Amino acid sequence: MSDDLHMSDSEARVDAILRSMSEPDLELDTPPDSVWAGIESSLKNDTTADESLAPVIDLSSRRRLPLLIGAVAAALVLVAGLAVVLISDDSTGPVEFASAELEFVPDDPAFVELGAGRTAEVTLIGIDNAESVRVDTADLPVAPEGNDLEIWLIGVTDGEIEIIQTLGLVENPSSPGTFAVPDDFDRSTYDAVAVDISIEPHDGDEAHSGMSLVRGVLDA
């Protein structure tokens, strides 16, 4: 096959693995019931030991930076850019860089019924040297049949959208999700960074539908 796709190294790796596979590699075997039974019984045997060995860290209880909202936020982005450099050396755990309250975008009358008064909360966190966006969508409605809710990261300079990148789909609004910020998204290069949640019809078009539900600008 001489099809001409320019592939990155990691795509080429997946391509090579796929080429080494044949259809039987796709089949799955089912383990006998005794396997789960064994897991369950050894779990019961060391429940007490397990609790003391593996304390579970509840990430949601980690410290939160106070919300800073308003025009001041945009002005602080430059400062934040500097702060990131200083903070990101700390690789001991999640660090919160910024947060935003996403508010209903009222200029689309079609969604007043669905979205009026709804909010979502996002927090930009860093773990080691990678950034992620944690999104709490509990207040958002489920997307209408045949649609998804999709989260976008938008870089704005001089009031113009410089870049818009998808972070992913909201699978289930009732549980918070964490989304990796693309490596090539450097937020220090924009005046402001907004997070947007849109309604995306299942139409095969991966571009933003233009139908935003909520949006907000990340504070510093």
Added chain:
Amino acid sequence: MTATLTRPDRQQHWWPRYDAIVSTAGVRIVASADAAFARGDDDALRKAYDEHGRLIYTFCSRALGPERANDVTQEVFLSAWKARDRFDPARGNLAAWLTGIAKNRIIDAVRAEKRHSDRRAAESTNELPMESEAESLGDKMLVADALRTLPERARTILTLHYFEDLSHPQIAERTQIPLGTVKSDIRRGLDRIKQHLEADHV
């Protein structure tokens, strides 16, 4: 503060620069089951087993044979559960994490067997191919797992391309799907599979 954003007209081509700059790289949807596992929710281990038990068992079974696969599958889930605070769903999915643990367990099991059957100790020349075999089998398992989660159209196109050796134009002709869509589905499919494979914390 949303006033800084210009509201686009839905009828116009939205944000024309979008196509040039959009990147699907880095998209990671954290499944709520993965998050529940990391939190240690009550039934999260059972759910993880229901979701990934067949994957891990098949991996172990192909590497070690069905009999020893039973024990090793149990060990994988038990040790993953005990170490769940080291699993970070933001950095990789549970399937990839479990597969990484299974790979290590498989290598341990083969080494232990070697020591048993050959008291003069395993020769290092034998260990290297065994490790890379476990690695490449694990990669295949995860790629197959990712393939199952792709949308129907992309899965069909990738299957025709890789398992029936059809070229892009042949796929377009066979399926009546435009060539550009065939190519972009393959590209996006590879991207998605790539993300499925990534598990930085193993």
